[in-house]
Amino acid sequence: MPVAIVPEGLDGLRADVGAARLFGLSRSAVDQAAERGQLYVDSVAVTKSARLRPGSMLEVVSEPPRVVEVRPAVVDDMVVVYSDADLVVVDKPAMVAAHPSLGWQGPSVVEHLAAAGFPLCEYGPPERKGIVSRLDVGTSGLMVVALSDLAYVSLKRAFTEHEVRKVYYCLVQGYPNPPIGTIDAPIGHAGTGQWKMAVTSDGRHAVTHYEVIETLFGASLVRVRIDTGRTHQIRVHMSAIRHPCVGDVLYGADPRLAEQVGLSRQWLHAVELGFVHPRSGEFVEFTSSYPADLRHALEVLRAEH
Numbered sequence: 001m002p003v004a005i006v007p008e009g010l011d012g013l014r015a016d017v018g019a020a021r022l023f024g025l026s027r028s029a030v031d032q033a034a035e036r037g038q039l040y041v042d043s044v045a046v047t048k049s050a051r052l053r054p055g056s057m058l059e060v061v062s063e064p065p066r067v068v069e070v071r072p073a074v075v076d077d078m079v080v081v082y083s084d085a086d087l088v089v090v091d092k093p094a095m096v097a098a099h100p101s102l103g104w105q106g107p108s109v110v111e112h113l114a115a116a117g118f119p120l121c122e123y124g125p126p127e128r129k130g131i132v133s134r135l136d137v138g139t140s141g142l143m144v145v146a147l148s149d150l151a152y153v154s155l156k157r158a159f160t161e162h163e164v165r166k167v168y169y170c171l172v173q174g175y176p177n178p179p180i181g182t183i184d185a186p187i188g189h190a191g192t193g194q195w196k197m198a199v200t201s202d203g204r205h206a207v208t209h210y211e212v213i214e215t216l217f218g219a220s221l222v223r224v225r226i227d228t229g230r231t232h233q234i235r236v237h238m239s240a241i242r243h244p245c246v247g248d249v250l251y252g253a254d255p256r257l258a259e260q261v262g263l264s265r266q267w268l269h270a271v272e273l274g275f276v277h278p279r280s281g282e283f284v285e286f287t288s289s290y291p292a293d294l295r296h297a298l299e300v301l302r303a304e305h
Helices: 015-023 027-035 109-115 149-160 233-240 255-261 292-304
Strands: 003-005 039-041 057-060 079-083 087-092 140-146 165-173 180-184 187-189 197-199 207-216 219-226 268-276 283-287
Touching: 003 149, 015 027, 015 039, 015 057, 027 039, 057 149, 079 283, 087 109, 109 140, 140 149, 149 268, 165 233, 165 292, 180 233, 187 233, 197 233, 207 233, 207 292, 219 233, 255 292
Parallel strands: 140 268
Antiparallel strands: 003 057, 039 057, 079 087, 087 140, 165 219, 165 268, 180 207, 187 197, 207 219, 268 283
């Protein structure tokens, strides 16, 4: 779902014309989305002839909605870190999706919250109620879900405008040089598989800041902060500088090292999450500890260093 803040240059344009220009979509695709009620300004469905104003959040669902059944199910090791009437912050385990999708048979955050009795907001497709940002299935850590319409609109805008503090730790192969740096490279579909992404000339803008905080046997523990939230962003960017996350075989990690440290997924964890609370206006922050499999991998490599 393309999402962007309307720039000054699109002031006064029809929503369909502006969406086509901003996202590179055909007018017919945008018009069809509007007919389905899936052209949004500030999370409210609008007609294709609605006029745009700078600073508004423009969204378009460019493909017809796919019906995915939500089957409520509690995930035993999902931890609710914080909740109130507007939002819930969870510590997501690995191998749990953010929401149900076609082809995914495992558990999801949305299904867990539904089973646990949390009333998700009404924005978005049924299987993605309240989802304002996602973590990969194989990535663990902190994730926020909206419960109220106020929280959905506010958090969606905060993520779009890069106002959310997102800090990850990842264990990568080798020793990045320089040890502190920024990767500014667009990310798009790799073209070799449905789920694989890559640095591509026609991809979406993506910025990753990294800092090596510990060197181990053949690997480095890296603190990462991202300005953008592209699919597989950290995994793609670290692979692009030839330091893939340990265990991330899809993006070039050594499977022998993954086996050595006992990992069946990428070593990547969302450690810190901070944002302005949509109702109180106060900045709130949350932290998460490494899960057992990531701690074990660290211990193995520290013992050999």
